Every structure is written in C-alpha cells, then in structure tokens.
Amino acid sequence: MITLIEFIKKEFLQLRRDKRMLPLIFLAPILQLIIIGYAITFDVKNIKIVVCDLSRSEESRAYIESFKSSGYFQIVDYIRSQKEIDYYLDKSLAKIGLVIPKNFSTDLQKGSSAEIQILVDGSDAYSANVSLSYITGITFNFNKNILIKYFNSQGKGFSFIRIDPETRIWFNPALKSSNYFIPGIIGLLLTIVTLLLTSMAIVKEKEFGTMEQLIVTPIRKVELIIGKLIPFTIIGFIEVLLVLAAAFIFFDLELKGSLLLLLISCIPFLFSTLGLGMFVSTISRTQQQAMMISVFLVMLPFIYLSGFTFPVENMPEIIQFASNFIPLKYFLIILRSLFLKGVGISEIWDEMLIMLAIGVVIFTASVMVFRKQLEG
Amino acid sequence: MKFDFKSLCPLRLLSALSDLKKFRKEPQSFSQSISKKVSESVNRILPFIKKEFLQFIRDRRSLIVFLFVPSFMLILFGYALNLDVKNAPFVVLDNSRSFYSRELISSLSHNQYFKFTGNVESYKEIEHQINVGKVKFAIVIPDDFEMNLFSGNPTKIQIIIDGTQAMIASNIVGYLNSYINNFTVKYNLKNANVSFPRVVLNPRIWYNPELKTANFFVPGLIAFIMMVMAVVATSLTIVREKERNTIEQLIVSPIRMYELIIAKLVAPLIIAFIAAMLILLTGYILFGIQIKGNLILLLVATMIFLLTSLAFGVFISVLSDSQQVAFLASILSTIIPTLVFSNFIFPISSMPEILQYISYIIPAKYYLVILRGVILKGVGFSILWEQFASLLFFLFGMFTISTLLLKIKGLR
Numbered sequence: 001m002i003t004l005i006e007f008i009k010k011e012f013l014q015l016r017r018d019k020r021m022l023p024l025i026f027l028a029p030i031l032q033l034i035i036i037g038y039a040i041t042f043d044v045k046n047i048k049i050v051v052c053d054l055s056r057s058e059e060s061r062a063y064i065e066s067f068k069s070s071g072y073f074q075i076v077d078y079i080r081s082q083k084e085i086d087y088y089l090d091k092s093l094a095k096i097g098l099v100i101p102k103n104f105s106t107d108l109q110k111g112s113s114a115e116i117q118i119l120v121d122g123s124d125a126y127s128a129n130v131s132l133s134y135i136t137g138i139t140f141n142f143n144k145n146i147l148i149k150y151f152n153s154q155g156k157g158f159s160f161i162r163i164d165p166e167t168r169i170w171f172n173p174a175l176k177s178s179n180y181f182i183p184g185i186i187g188l189l190l191t192i193v194t195l196l197l198t199s200m201a202i203v204k205e206k207e208f209g210t211m212e213q214l215i216v217t218p219i220r221k222v223e224l225i226i227g228k229l230i231p232f233t234i235i236g237f238i239e240v241l242l243v244l245a246a247a248f249i250f251f252d253l254e255l256k257g258s259l260l261l262l263l264i265s266c267i268p269f270l271f272s273t274l275g276l277g278m279f280v281s282t283i284s285r286t287q288q289q290a291m292m293i294s295v296f297l298v299m300l301p302f303i304y305l306s307g308f309t310f311p312v313e314n315m316p317e318i319i320q321f322a323s324n325f326i327p328l329k330y331f332l333i334i335l336r337s338l339f340l341k342g343v344g345i346s347e348i349w350d351e352m353l354i355m356l357a358i359g360v361v362i363f364t365a366s367v368m369v370f371r372k373q374l375e376g
Numbered sequence: 377m378k379f380d381f382k383s384l385c386p387l388r389l390l391s392a393l394s395d396l397k398k399f400r401k402e403p404q405s406f407s408q409s410i411s412k413k414v415s416e417s418v419n420r421i422l423p424f425i426k427k428e429f430l431q432f433i434r435d436r437r438s439l440i441v442f443l444f445v446p447s448f449m450l451i452l453f454g455y456a457l458n459l460d461v462k463n464a465p466f467v468v469l470d471n472s473r474s475f476y477s478r479e480l481i482s483s484l485s486h487n488q489y490f491k492f493t494g495n496v497e498s499y500k501e502i503e504h505q506i507n508v509g510k511v512k513f514a515i516v517i518p519d520d521f522e523m524n525l526f527s528g529n530p531t532k533i534q535i536i537i538d539g540t541q542a543m544i545a546s547n548i549v550g551y552l553n554s555y556i557n558n559f560t561v562k563y564n565l566k567n568a569n570v571s572f573p574r575v576v577l578n579p580r581i582w583y584n585p586e587l588k589t590a591n592f593f594v595p596g597l598i599a600f601i602m603m604v605m606a607v608v609a610t611s612l613t614i615v616r617e618k619e620r621n622t623i624e625q626l627i628v629s630p631i632r633m634y635e636l637i638i639a640k641l642v643a644p645l646i647i648a649f650i651a652a653m654l655i656l657l658t659g660y661i662l663f664g665i666q667i668k669g670n671l672i673l674l675l676v677a678t679m680i681f682l683l684t685s686l687a688f689g690v691f692i693s694v695l696s697d698s699q700q701v702a703f704l705a706s707i708l709s710t711i712i713p714t715l716v717f718s719n720f721i722f723p724i725s726s727m728p729e730i731l732q733y734i735s736y737i738i739p740a741k742y743y744l745v746i747l748r749g750v751i752l753k754g755v756g757f758s759i760l761w762e763q764f765a766s767l768l769f770f771l772f773g774m775f776t777i778s779t780l781l782l783k784i785k786g787l788r
Binding site for chain 2: 032114146180297310311315340
C-alpha cells in the first residue's frame with residue numbers, strides 16, 4: 001500500500017513537471033468545445049441560389065422576393081440564360097438553380113398552372129432535401145395568396161382545401177442541433193483526453209527502458225496499473241467539471257435531469273475509457289503503435305459508431321452490433337436523456353452498468369496481458 | 377545565435393536562385409551548377425530515404441495497420457454514415473375518422489419513407505410510443521378536419537416528431553410537407569372542376585438523383601481517413617528522434633534540414649499512397665463510387681493532398697517536445713478540425729461567419745471539393761484549379777515553416 005502511494009506521488013510529480021502537457025490537457029478541450037459547439041450544426045441555412053427569371057413580371061418578382069424574405073436562401077446571381085446554371089452548379093457557386101418560365105405571369109393571370117423548374121445539386125442529399133422542403137413551403141404560401149386574390153377578383157366563392165401542418169418537435173423544440181451535439185462533444189473530448197493520457201502511459205516506460213526499473217521495485221503489477229490510473233482518473237474528473245462548466249457558460253444548455261446523476265454517470269464512463277487506453281498501452285510496443293491503435297481502433301469508431309453524429313438505428317445490423325462495444329454510445333444516451341428528456345436513474349441504470357462491465361473486462365484483460373508480457 | 381538565411385530556403389533550387397547574381401557573370405555555368413547541386417542533394421537524401429523506408433517496414437505490425445486498417449475503416453463507417461429516412465414508423469390519432477382523413481393517411485403510408493404502424497386513441501399513447509422509441513412521429517387529425525376542409529377554412533393538423541435526432545427529424549418534416557402539399561393540390565384539382573392559378577414545382581436533382589446521403593458522405597470519409605492516416609504516420613517521426621536524442625546525430629550529419637524533411641516525407645508517402653489506392657478501390661467496389669471525371673486528375677490530387685497532410689504531421693512533430701504532446705496536438709489540430717470544418721458532414725455555410733474562416737486552413741476542405749467534384753459531378757481541372765493551387769500553397773507553407781523551425785531548434 002505504501003509503495004502504491006509513493007508510486008502515485010511519483011506519477012503526479014512527473015505530470016506536474018511536463019510543462020506543455022498539462023495546460024494542453026486542460027485548456028484545449030474547453031477551447032475545442034466552444035469552437036465546435038458553435039460551429040457544428042445540421043441546420044441548413046444560407047442556401048445559395050441562382051435565379052434565371054425569364055418572365056420579368058410583377059408575379060415573378062414577388063415569387064423571388066418570397067425566397068429572399070424566407071431567410072433561408074441567399075441569391076448569388078441573376079442570369080439570363082438557363083444554360084449558365086450548369087456552370088454555377090458545377091463550380092458549387094450555387095446549390096440551386098431557379099428557372100421561372102417566360103409565360104409565368106400570363107399563365108397565372110389566365111388562371112392556369114405555371115411550372116417552375118428547380119435544379120438541385122443533389123450531391124449533399126440531406127441539404128438538398130431540406131432545401132426542397134423549404135421551397136415547397138414557400139410555394140405553398142405563394143399559391144395560397146394568389147389563390148385568395150384570384151377568387152376575390154372573380155367574385156366567386158370557391159372553397160379550396162388548405163391543410164396547415166402544425167409541427168411540434170418534442171425533446172428539442174427548436175430543432176437546434178447544438179442541443180443534440182453538445183452532449184456528444186463533451187463525451188468525445190473526455191474520451192480523447194483520457195485515452196491519450198493512458199494509452200501512452202505504459203508504452204512510454206517500455207520505450208524509454210524505464211520499465212525494467214519499475215519491475216525490480218517491490219510494486220505489484222496490479223498496483224502499477226492502478227498507480228498509473230489514479231492520477232489520470234483525477235485529471236479526468238477535473239476535466240469533466242471544467243468542460244461541463246464551459247458548456248453551461250457558453251451555451252444556453254438546460255439540464256432537465258439531475259446534475260448529481262450526470263456526475264455519477266461520468267464515473268463508469270471514465271473507468272471504461274481509461275481501461276481502453278491502458279489496454280492499448282499494454283499491447284503496443286512503441287508510442288507510434290499506441291497512437292495508431294488508439295486513433296484507428298478506438299477514436300474513429302467512437303466518433304462514427306457511437307451515435308455522435310449518425311443515428312445508430314440507421315446503421316446496418318452488423319454495425320449496430322459492433323456499436324454495442326463502444327462505451328461512448330451508452331454515455332451519449334445518458335447525456336442526451338439527461339439534457340433533453342430529463343429522465344431519472346431508473347431509465348439509465350442499465351447503460352451505466354454496461355459501461356462499468358466494459359471497464360471491468362478491459363481492465364482485467366490489460367492486467368493479464370501485462371503480466372504475461374513481464375513474465376514472458 | 378548564428379543565422380544563415382541562405383540555407384533556410386526550402387528547396388535547393390531556390391537557394392541556387394538566390395546565388396543568381398554570382399552566376400550572371402558566367403551564365404554557362406548556371407545550369408551546370410544547379411544540376412551539380414541537385415545531384416549532391418539527391419546523394420545525401422537517397423540513403424536517408426532508404427533508412428526511413430527500412431524503419432517503416434521493419435515494424436510489421438504498424439505497417440499492416442497502416443496499409444489495411446484505413447480501408448477497413450471505410451467499410452465499417454461507410455455503411456454507418458447515413459441520414460436517409462427509410463420506413464420511419466408513425467402512428468395516427470384520427471379524431472375525424474372521415475374519408476379525407478383516411479385518404480390523407482393512406483397518401484402518407486404508401487411510400488418508402490414512412491411506415492404506418494397503427495391508430496392510437498389518445499395523446500398519452502403517442503407520448504408513450506415516442507418515449508420508448510417505437511415511432512418517430514405521430515399525426516393528430518382534429519375532429520373538425522373534414523368540416524373545415526369543406527367550409528374553406530384553413531385546416532390544422534398536428535405533427536409530433538421525436539426531435540432527439542435533429543437531422544432525421546428535419547428530413548421527416550421535409551418529406552411530410554411535400555406529401556401534404558401534394559395531397560391538397562390533388563384534391564383541389566379534383567373538386568374545383570375549374571382551373572385556378574397556381575405555381576407548380578418541377579424539381580430536378582443533379583449529380584445524385586436518388587438523393588442518397590452515402591454518395592455525399594463516402595467521399596468525405598475517404599478524405600478524412602486519408603488525412604488521419606497521413607498525420608498519424610508523420611506526427612511522431614521527428615519528435616521521436618528528439619525524445620531518443622538521435623536528432624543530434626542528424627544535426628551533425630551533412631544532411632540539410634529541408635533534405636531531412638523531404639526524406640521524412642517520401643517513405644510514408646509511398647506507403648500512404650498504396651493505402652489510399654486501397655481506400656479508393658474499396659469505395660469503388662463496395663460503395664459503388666463511380667468516378668465520373670478523370671481518374672488521373674483524382675490520383676494527382678490525392679498525391680498532393682497526402683503530401684500536404686504528411687507535411688502537416690511533420691510540422692506538428694517539429695513543434696512538439698514529446699511524443700505525447702505530438703499525439704494530443706495532432707488529434708486536436710487535425711482530426712477534430714477536419715471532422716468539423718471540411719464540409720465533410722457539417723455544412724460550413726450554416727456556421728457563424730467568424731468560424732467559417734477556420735475552414736480556409738483545413739486542407740481536407742479543398743481536397744474534398746476535388747474529390748466530390750471529380751467523383752459526383754465529373755468536372756475537370758478548369759473548374760477545380762483553385763483547389764489544387766490552395767493545396768500546393770499549403771504544402772509549400774508547411775514545408776517552409778517546418779524547415780525554419782527545425783533550423784532554429786536545431787541550432788539551439
């Protein structure tokens with residue numbers, strides 16, 4: 001026990017002496033959270049649109065005006081010929097080309113339908129779909145107005161169907177993607193920091209050759225791993241507090257669940273990521289290997305398969321199965337439920353338990369691998 | 377501290393050019409001198425490249441990870457990156473129980489996007505079904521639905537959507553709006569018997585007619601994986617020499633600093649290029665990424681992009697004091713910014729304006745324009761030259777700064 005305490009003291013000393021590492025570890029994640037938190041969004045805004053108005057009438061101008069006033073579109077140019085649209089779309093100067101035909105206004109005045117051609121750059125399918133939905137909405141409103149005007153001028157009382165869908169979004173009323181992403185960024189940054197600290201911890205001693213010195217000391221293998229971990233656990237928890245504080249200060253996040261529960265749920269999560277880092281560190285021979293393994297086999301799966309940006313339910317089943325082994329997935333479920341839905345312990349205890357189990361398994365594995373390495 | 381500016385020049389060629397005055401007097405020796413200097417330089421670099429290459433392939437485990445894991449990552453994530461709405465389940469609370477309400481529901485049910493799972497009797501049930509995740513959205517039709525339709529009053533229906541996944545939710549809203557719009561137009565036409573003025577939309581989707589999100593994300597993922605791979609390959613190279621103190625041997629050897637960096641770039645470039653070919657091949661075979669444009673152009677762009685990313689890694693390596701710092705720096709300055717600011721997943725145009733400027737210093741952003749341009753749109757160099765120029769500019773900048781830094785730090 002005394003050896004363990006002395007060992008932990010030594011580790012802390014070493015960490016404190018590394019002048020560049022500590023500030024990086026504490027400041028960088030906060031900075032990243034702020035920048036990414038404001039930047040990351042799935043909202044589709046400022047859609048660039050190029051207009052080819054062949055009609056040049058009062059009606060066509062009114063129609064274009066309704067695009068401008070919607071706030072979603074940004075008209076980059078007015079062109080004279082439809083052929084020029086190719087260039088704008090090819091060069092990504094515009095995402096949408098709007099062609100108003102020559103007989104637009106005469107058709108409308110006659111009381112018949114006028115066809116508008118919309119050329120959409122579909123390479124970004126998501127934005128294309130959302131843009132089309134905006135355009136449908138704009139056209140719907142435009143039609144409503146001309147229809148009312150038309151029938152009033154005709155003096156006829158014709159009743160036409162109008163359905164106004166009134167959409168209510170639950171859990172995330174403004175459909176603000178930041179509400180969805182900020183818990184995710186918190187989880188991701190915590191993963192990066194803890195993983196980075198631990199994945200280098202043991203391999204560094206191996207590479208420097210100081211491992212032999214440690215082996216001849218009376219410290220036991222389990223103690224060695226625990227002694228390496230305790231400083232990182234403390235740093236990890238300080239990190240949690242800092243990042244959460246920054247999230248509350250910079251983003252108008254509203255925590256619907258309990259703060260205590262949030263902090264408690266961080267413990268099994270940190271446990272599992274620290275364990276993963278330890279495992280990477282024991283199986284690698286050099287720091288280069290440790291970096292490669294932690295980036296490719298831990299970090300990237302954490303980013304893409306945890307549901308951080310892409311919903312897990314949309315993935316093929318085999319990949320959904322693989323995602324079950326990613327602790328961040330459970331942590332994100334917990335964070336999002338606590339932030340957006342405000343659930344209690346009864347809804348999230350199983351996720352906490354799974355993270356704990358992953359942590360236990362991975363720790364046992366690293367101790368076993370480590371022991372074998374030292375003996376063999 | 378002694379400082380020799382001439383030797384700071386990144387290319388041997390440039391340093392020769394700075395000696396131009398000397399050669400004005402004897403113009404015939406100018407080209408000879410350059411070729412002599414280049415051949416000397418090559419003689420110094422070649423054994424070094426060989427050594428780096430040997431070091432690279434001796435670590436079998438890393439080599440295998442390096443060559444094959446990136447393609448494997450593409451397979452794993454390529455299928456996962458998906459925002460398509462497909463068979464999204466929904467329930468209906470139909471208080472009207474009329475012909476029109478049933479028609480509306482049936483028009484929403486018979487398509488690939490939504491799946492009608494049944495009627496419910498109360499809001500409570502809707503709440504429950506959404507809470508447990510059984511349905512993505514619910515439609516509530518009021519009891520005066522049909523009456524309002526006939527009276528010509530605006531008729532409200534309510535749509536309740538699970539917003540926890542914002543982009544899926546807004547995709548659903550998009551499809552719903554257009555189906556409801558079509559429904560009203562269809563019935564108005566049928567009932568009116570007279571024509572009335574209206575604007576009809578005729579959308580045409582270019583480049584990706586089926587609007588598959590994978591077509592957009594897979595090229596993005598390719599660029600991202602290449603960037604990560606390259607930075608991982610080089611970000612530890614020089615700092616490792618520092619940590620092991622072998623850098624001093626390099627400083628006293630006749631090799632110049634820029635030559636050292638060239639040597640550090642060539643070996644990983646060869647391996648990274650092979651890995652990149654495998655990635656592109658995987659994209660072609662498994663994800664049906666058809667290259668509409670010029671393949672050679674794509675390969676040249678890939679080569680330049682890999683070099684730029686490798687140079688970025690070297691830059692981090694020169695800057696850092698320990699491998700751990702280099703590791704952290706490369707994640708925080710390349711992996712995460714590339715994920716966020718390259719237009720890979722998150723639209724840059726929707727970001728706050730100040731943050732949009734960050735995207736200008738992300739090389740992957742330019743490569744991604746080329747990649748998507750060549751693959752999806754089939755456009756050529758005349759449209760993409762700006763992106764090529766930006767990448768080359770980065771490459772040159774990274775190279776020069778790294779050489780300078782190494783020079784200053786080496787002299788210390």
